[in-house]
Amino acid sequence: MPEPIVTIRDLVKRYDDGFEALSGVDLDIREGEILALLGPNGAGKTTLISSICGITRPTSGTITVGGHDTQTDWRRARDLIGLVPQEVKLEPFEMVAKTVAFSRGLFGKPHDPALIQRVLDSLSLGDKAGTPNMALSGGMKRRVLIAKALSHEPRVLFLDEPTAGVDVELRRGMWEVVADLKAQGVTIILTTHYIEEAEAIADRVAVIDRGRIRLVEETAALMARMGRKEMTVTLADPIKTLPGTLAEHGLTLSEDGYAVTYVFDSRAERTGLTRLLSDLLATGVRVTDVTTRQSSLEEIFVGLTNAAETGEAR
Numbered sequence: 001m002p003e004p005i006v007t008i009r010d011l012v013k014r015y016d017d018g019f020e021a022l023s024g025v026d027l028d029i030r031e032g033e034i035l036a037l038l039g040p041n042g043a044g045k046t047t048l049i050s051s052i053c054g055i056t057r058p059t060s061g062t063i064t065v066g067g068h069d070t071q072t073d074w075r076r077a078r079d080l081i082g083l084v085p086q087e088v089k090l091e092p093f094e095m096v097a098k099t100v101a102f103s104r105g106l107f108g109k110p111h112d113p114a115l116i117q118r119v120l121d122s123l124s125l126g127d128k129a130g131t132p133n134m135a136l137s138g139g140m141k142r143r144v145l146i147a148k149a150l151s152h153e154p155r156v157l158f159l160d161e162p163t164a165g166v167d168v169e170l171r172r173g174m175w176e177v178v179a180d181l182k183a184q185g186v187t188i189i190l191t192t193h194y195i196e197e198a199e200a201i202a203d204r205v206a207v208i209d210r211g212r213i214r215l216v217e218e219t220a221a222l223m224a225r226m227g228r229k230e231m232t233v234t235l236a237d238p239i240k241t242l243p244g245t246l247a248e249h250g251l252t253l254s255e256d257g258y259a260v261t262y263v264f265d266s267r268a269e270r271t272g273l274t275r276l277l278s279d280l281l282a283t284g285v286r287v288t289d290v291t292t293r294q295s296s297l298e299e300i301f302v303g304l305t306n307a308a309e310t311g312e313a314r
């Protein structure tokens with residue numbers, strides 16, 4: 001496994017008022033991946049990103065970007081990072097190319113109009129270089145923010161809520177932009193409230209809640225979990241143990257003996273349902289109800305954040 005581009009170790013952030021916004025975060029971000037940072041309001045997403053970008057000073061713990069410590073080697077770490085804020089703030093009368101070139105200048109990088117044009121081209125803004133910002137659509141303005149963040153050629157790009165409050169079409173357009181950036185080799189971390197956004201574009205999902213990372217997992221593995229279905233068969237009369245023929249199906253019997261639960265993969269070619277049902281009926285039990293339910297990323301997310309509330313988070 002190659003070295004992660006960002007490593008975060010035991011990161012704690014306590015604000016001046018004593019509030020602990022991050023309580024021991026450990027996270028590795030892999031080079032070239034799209035990582036979605038998912039979490040409810042106030043979970044600590046912005047605090048985490050601000051800490052990585054050197055805007056917020058951690059109380060304790062370490063962060064490295066491209067091997068550079070963000071506290072002892074701040075400038076070199078910061079050079080590798082592009083940050084796209086959520087809020088669109090652009091000089092209305094300034095031309096697009098100048099706006100982007102100005103951001104590059106802030107990093108002390110040499111003037112390079114050809115590079116700025118390439119960045120604009122890659123964001124489908126190539127023909128807008130000479131257009132004043134105020135003449136752009138909302139979607140284009142968001143892309144200008146990305147161009148600004150890319151102007152000093154960072155290797156890691158943070159997108160804070162890139163599609164908050166935008167319509168479906170614009171959201172999909174943004175997903176394409178993010179996929180293109182990944183294809184160019186940029187590592188992308190985006191924060192989002194939208195679970196379907198994480199599903200659509202992220203290679204991995206990290207769930208943060210109350211200052212702790214609750215889960216980091218490949219999106220594909222989470223999706224596979226989503227394929228998991230649960231069938232519950234309710235019985236007319238309770239049973240104490242599962243009859244021998246049913247034991248091999250890996251069923252769970254409820255405490256009261258009235259319900260038998262079977263977990264299966266609804267996408268699998270063979271779910272085992274037919275044989276299970278025929279074996280079940282062969283035992284002579286009387287069935288009063290059969291229900292199935294599907295677990296979703298939403299449910300996993302809610303389950304994780306609820307578990308945290310009762311202090312049993314993994």
Ligand SMILES: Nc1ncnc2c1ncn2[C@@H]1O[C@H](COP(=O)(O)OP(=O)(O)OP(=O)(O)O)[C@@H](O)[C@H]1O
Pocket residue numbers: 015016017019020021039040041042043044045046047048
């Ligand atoms: N400067 C500050 N002083 C004290 N507490 C703060 C400060 N900044 C943030 N917090 C608190 O830290 C917690 C995490 O805030 P943060 O902005 O990181 O969350 P978030 O996950 O980005 O939320 P959102 O999705 O709403 O932007 C919140 O409870 C917030 O009130």
